Amino acid sequence: MRLHEQGASAPSHRDGFEIGWRDAGGDHRVPLFETSGVEFEAGLPVRGFPSYRGQRHFPGLYWSATTGGHVGFESWLERDHAMLLDFTPEVTGLLSQPFWLFWEDERGKRVSHAPDYFARFEDGRRLVVDCRPLDRIDPRSAAKFAATRAACASAGWGYRVVGEVDAVRMVNVRWLAGYRHPRHGVAEGMVERLLALFSVPSPLVGQASLAGDPIAVLPVVFHLLWQGRLGADLSRPLTDTTLVSRVEGR
Template identity: 85%
Template sequence: MGLRELEGSAPSQVDGFEVGWRDAAGEYRQLPSEAISVAFEEGRPVRGFPSYRGQRHFPGLYWSATTSGHVGFESWLERDHAMLLDFTPEVTGLLSQPFWLFWEDERGKRVSHAPDYFARFDDGRGLVVDCRPLERIDARSAAKFEATRTACVSVGWGYRVVGEVDAVRMGNIRWLAGYRHPRHGVAEGLVERLLALFSVPSPLVGQAALVGDPIAVLPVVFHLLWQGRLGADLSRPLTDTTLVSRVEGR
């Protein structure tokens, strides 16, 4: 998804756009400028996720290890991208439906759009994400996405329209997400031993078995892979023989 390829710097005001959001207390606020100063990741979604009989999409809540709270989604695609953002070590904040963006089109008609996600990175940069299968982006959606991109670039945020993720990579990340909770990394002595053992690329299960019963040790290995402290080639299915190694500097 290229989460590190955030688009460049720009002035700190958005000309021609208004931004509406809910703060941490749920109070709605709206500003015509200075959106870059708002900690959207600390607020609340600007709209809910309806559920009804016959619904084509599958809304729900994803528990984020990054925020220690729930992030909403309206489809499996959105859930996958919430998971990918949660999996990105540099992401420190995440909110679904973070704000309303308002503007006027070329005919003077007022238009609004609520992006799917806002992510904050550890260096302070912001990333706005819209999720949509690329083949389902019609002219109306494309115009909204382009306007949203313009607004984001104006304040120095990145913007991405993201579609389906590679099935193998996503399958691996879903598996690792099962071990994202901090409870899997509380055995500090075990963590340090595993990081030392995987200082050179080694087979996943064989190396973990040197420490103890794989049933007890592997959840910690998967947690370290989720955290990015261990690394592996996630473009191929995780197997017993997948080479795992310590990630320097983490």
């Protein structure tokens, strides 16, 4: 995942941010410093993704194993980063277009921005993510990203601007995402047996075949890789001989 550190100046009044979000109770808008207890990941997107003939990007919905529901995306890049957040075992909540951030720029002009994702981690950390090819960040976007970074720092949240992902890693994650649904991990006794078999690094298919017919066993292996209970080097293409091992503590 590539990160872009913003060099543009933040708004002059860092304590002047407001935030607007939506949940089952309706729309809300308050100063940012009043939102410490808000569970944005449990809310609703503040904007939708229009779809029209001839558009150049590809909006859609991604089913998240983390939330058990759909997460919106506005481009393949956003879809990939939603998938990567879903693939991160420590992420416990995820929402697209989670809120509007409002502030005044150095000229006193009102500005707003809706980040692409909000994620909550199991240790309580919160992360805001914007997705943009790094060579397509114009000055206007850079200024918005810088302001969003300042707002997140003020709130004690993490913030990332992410671009293209390593192609090999993304191919592997997309493959494993095909086995993200919990139905692939319910085979009675199979999960425990596979975790035991891969207690030491072993070739993927050869070791899996010791547990039974690979056609039945491999989907469970891929599900455990998706969950992070098994691990492998995803910087290289997954093959029959990829070394897979149990991840301790998961």
